[in-house]
Amino acid sequence: MADNHDDQEGAEALALVLANHGLQRMSSRVLATLLFTEQPTMTAGELAERLHASAGAISGALKMHMSVGLVERVPAPGSRRDHYRLRDDAWAVLYTNQNEVIAAFQNAADAGIASSGPDSRARHRLTQMRDFYTFLLDEIPVLLERWHERSDAPKA
Numbered sequence: 001m002a003d004n005h006d007d008q009e010g011a012e013a014l015a016l017v018l019a020n021h022g023l024q025r026m027s028s029r030v031l032a033t034l035l036f037t038e039q040p041t042m043t044a045g046e047l048a049e050r051l052h053a054s055a056g057a058i059s060g061a062l063k064m065h066m067s068v069g070l071v072e073r074v075p076a077p078g079s080r081r082d083h084y085r086l087r088d089d090a091w092a093v094l095y096t097n098q099n100e101v102i103a104a105f106q107n108a109a110d111a112g113i114a115s116s117g118p119d120s121r122a123r124h125r126l127t128q129m130r131d132f133y134t135f136l137l138d139e140i141p142v143l144l145e146r147w148h149e150r151s152d153a154p155k156a
Helices: 005-020 025-036 044-051 055-067 090-115 121-150
Strands: 071-074 083-086
Touching: 005 025, 025 044, 025 055, 025 071, 025 083, 044 055, 055 071, 090 121
Parallel strands: none
Antiparallel strands: 071 083
């Protein structure tokens, strides 16, 4: 089933917002297209055709989205091509994957605290940084549980 022109315009508008907020342009366009498509899955070739983009650009965008848990490769019986879709509960998965980044920032702050003077401004700022990331790591599971209670999304 083909998507209509209005859907592609909506996808491009969303992609522009995502790109304006730090996501690479092609990654934004691929993500927006997968959000707007009515197809259950799309191949890299279909994405390239829809977006008038090279296979390499599509491949790079798909790899990035798969690495953070937004997109998954799915089996397509009878097809020799890889098929992709936005993961169920993609946003909670993405948020959960941020734990590694947050933990790294928390550890970096701890290392900075250990090497700073006891009454220094740096120690004060680093302590605030560490405490903030500790707070986030404590709250993320609670937020995700509340999200799952409110939504029909499966638990990641």
